[in-house]
Structures are given as C-alpha cells and as structure tokens.
C-alpha cells in the first residue's frame with residue numbers, strides 16, 4: 001500500500017434502517033488499495049448490513065459509499081445506475097459468501113466456475129481460459145485433474161477455495177467477504193486462512209472481511225473495526241485493537257476468546 005495512494009473506498013456516515021429496526025448507524029471509514037479491513041462483532045451487530053450496503057445490494061437510508069474506479073473516476077455506489085453497478089461488480093469487485101453454494105454455479109464444472117468470470121470480462125480464447133482455470137486450481141491446491149468435476153463432488157473447504165478462485169481470477173481491486181471461514185472445521189479454516197492471506201498479499205487486493213472470529217481478523221487484517229448494536233465502537237490497527245482494546249464491548253469480545 002503506497003502512502004500517497006488515494007482511498008479506494010470512502011464510506012461516509014452510512015445509516016441503514018429496516019423500518020424501525022436499526023441495521024447500522026453512522027458508519028464512516030476509508031479503505032486504501034491493498035488494505036485488508038476486518039469488521040468484527042457479535043451476531044446482529046450490523047456487519048452483513050454494512051457489507052450489503054457497500055456492495056450496493058441493499059439500499060442505504062442515508063450516507064455515501066464512494067468508490068474510485070480503475071479509470072480514476074469516483075462514483076457513489078448508492079446512487080449508481082444498476083447497469084453501472086453490475087459492470088463494476090463484474091470487472092472490479094469480488095464477493096465471497098459464507099456458503100460457497102451461494103457464490104458458485106453448482107451445475108457447471110469447477111473449471112467453468114473459474115472460466116465464466118473471465119469470459120464475462122471479455123476473454124474468448126478457449127485454450128487460454130482453460131489454462132487459467134488449471135493454474136488457479138493449482139493455486140487453490142485442488143488437483144487440476146478435477147477440472148471437469150462438479151463442485152458438489154468437492155468437500156466444503158474445496159468448494160470455498162473454488163469460490164475464492166472464481167472471485168479472484170479477474171483480479172478484482174476490492175473483495176468483500178462475509179464469514180469466509182464460517183461453517184468449516186478448524187483445520188480446514190486454518191488452511192483456508194493461509195491461502196487467503198497469501199493470495200490477498202500477492203495480488204494486492206483491498207478486502208473487507210466480515211467475521212465474528214477474531215482469529216480471522218488477527219491473521220488477515222491490517223485494520224479492524226468493531227461493531228456493536230449497529231455502530232462502530234472501536235477501530236484501528238488490528239494488533240492495537242485486539243491487544244489493547246479501549247471500548248468495554250471490545251474488551252469483552254477479546255476476553256471471551258481468551259477464556260478456556
């Protein structure tokens with residue numbers, strides 16, 4: 001991350017209410033190119049609401065989400081016409097969902113799951129698409145010999161790695177991840193986290209990762225933001241937030257992990 005870089009994303013006083021229910025309130029932060037931000041907090045604290053507002057999948061109540069495109073144009077995701085938002089989602093963003101089945105096409109092969117986003121961004125040469133799929137399968141430690149197998153024949157951890165490859169193959173600039181290791185065995189989680197850490201740093205992607213697992217924040221994120229009841233109660237460098245929490249809720253969150 002270069003010190004003079006402009007923020008890739010600027011979230012400014014974002015509020016989201018579902019009728020009378022608060023989703024999130026007054027959320028503001030900047031995210032720089034190549035930076036990984038963890039959003040942590042208990043269930044119902046507003047993490048997914050925030051992520052969905054940032055991706056434009058959920059209409060905000062008030063506030064702005066400004067994104068700097070590859071072409072140097074700053075756009076407000078909240079007011080961007082649907083067609084332009086879809087274009088950005090296809091060409092500049094990735095979204096990794098907790099359940100790989102929500103982020104994969106289960107009725108096409110593993111290779112096609114990786115090849116499709118490439119085709120959607122203009123790749124046409126069958127041989128090079130297949131080569132790229134093969135290289136990515138190797139990257140995510142899946143035997144390229146399984147290229148023509150359906151994702152349903154893969155384990156949960158393999159499916160999640162495939163979803164990650166499907167999202168990263170187009171070299172997005174911003175990836176949003178919602179509990180990417182949730183629902184996996186601890187040993188599978190550790191392997192996935194290692195892989196994510198390597199890929200994110202090699203490809204210099206900016207990431208917002210929503211998690212209730214502080215170990216995920218510790219391993220992946222440069223900065224961590226703590227949410228409680230829809231609001232950000234603490235934010236800073238991950239080590240600082242987790243080793244020296246200032247807010248009572250963060251202290252509780254950190255100490256509850258330390259308890260046997």
Ligand SMILES: Nc1ncnc2c1ncn2[C@@H]1O[C@H](COP(=O)(O)OP(=O)(O)OP(=O)(O)O)[C@@H](O)[C@H]1O
Pocket residue numbers: 018021022023024041042043044045046047048049050212
């Ligand atoms: N579609 C909806 N309609 C009404 N209220 C909602 C809706 N989605 C979320 N909420 C409410 O918004 C608040 C924040 O929920 P959100 O799902 O963003 O939290 P979260 O931190 O992501 O929780 P989890 O970790 O369980 O996914 C909660 O009170 C929730 O009940």
